[in-house]
Amino acid sequence: MQQIDNVDVLKVMTSRFRMKLFSLLFRIGPVTVGELARRADADPGQVSYHLRQMQRHGLIEDVPELARDSRERWVRAALSGWALVRDFEAPEARAALQAWISQWVIDQFERLRDFERTHMALPEDWRHASFGSSRHLRLTKEELAQLADQLNAVLKPWRELTRSRVESSEIPDLAERRTEAARLHVIPSRSRRRALRRLRHRLAVALRRLADHLEPARQTVRESCSGDAG
Template identity: 30%
Template sequence: MQREFCIGSVPVMSQGEGVRRVGEVEEFKALAHPLRARLLGALREHGPATATELARRFATDTGSTSYHLRKLAQAGFIAEAGDPGHPRARRWQAVHRVNEWSAVDMAATAEGREASAIMRRQQVDILIRDIEAYEAALGSLPAGWIDASGVGDLLVRLTPESVNMLWARFYAHVDELVAQDAADPAARPVSIVVAGLPRLGEAS
């Protein structure tokens, strides 16, 4: 089971209702579009916004942004948010905090494999952007954050069952820590990108 928050963002516990299980390939394809994923991530991280506000954030035109927001709404990822202060402005909000899907189900069709590939590469792009931003800010970051931050890689021998156990324990522990730090003023958004892939093409 794979989970993601969304492109370029970090979970905010107050946004959305929890976990959305993406079961259909068409739903996953709607989520895997690069701009839609970033729009959804922004709504989760920063709260409700209009198409104009999101277009300004991502340097896109309002018409295109509106179209992709409607596609996300049709797939059930976002919904209109009432705004008493601006009754004529259509504001959108995220419906769920995170998404999850079955990698096996998505790999069963060519469309699912293509959408999964797009999603994986977007998640790698998150890591690259976050590394570049981190390196640019190193001169001004507090020592505690420099000490806590990092990127690591391991090569270990595990069964598929053990890898799935690792995913389950990892997500459960992250949820525990997010809840623990929810009211701590020292907490700040932290981008976490994880991967677990079999090393292929080498002797076992």
């Protein structure tokens, strides 16, 4: 797992198209530029330009041993995993970080949406093997950190298997290979205490508004009582 803490790298990946290319490379491993362009539905020249920008910042690398002739170029992601440093102080760096994260979230959403649209076209055994799940847990921050460690431990051997296949010098069979994605988001929601504070605040505002609304009626009652006493 490589930490990305270089602002220039973040800026390179604020391009939606580059994020798409990087995501494809990250998932499918070594691939020719022509095949990458086909999967991205883009011109090979355009793809080559963006690959050069990413390669300049160490995000992708060439795999010359897979080339069958001088015209064929194979590339792959240079990172087997990555994590973003989130404690930037400079506004420019924070903006670049937010742009990267936004593109990453968009990429994940689009992949899930595409799967839901096309999954019935998959062979039956692949449809049955895929799954999705959502759970809402009440955990402390320590328990949440422990859960994240346990999930990463479960995924570790599968990541290593994937890395060994990606780094293999054998030319992959693009016609038969399929890509599997494991997406886990272990995130805290707003705390109950904060939610209760917001609820109390809203209740207090509602009560003040109700009191203001009833004030004319109370004033009328007071004046009526004063008249009767006189």
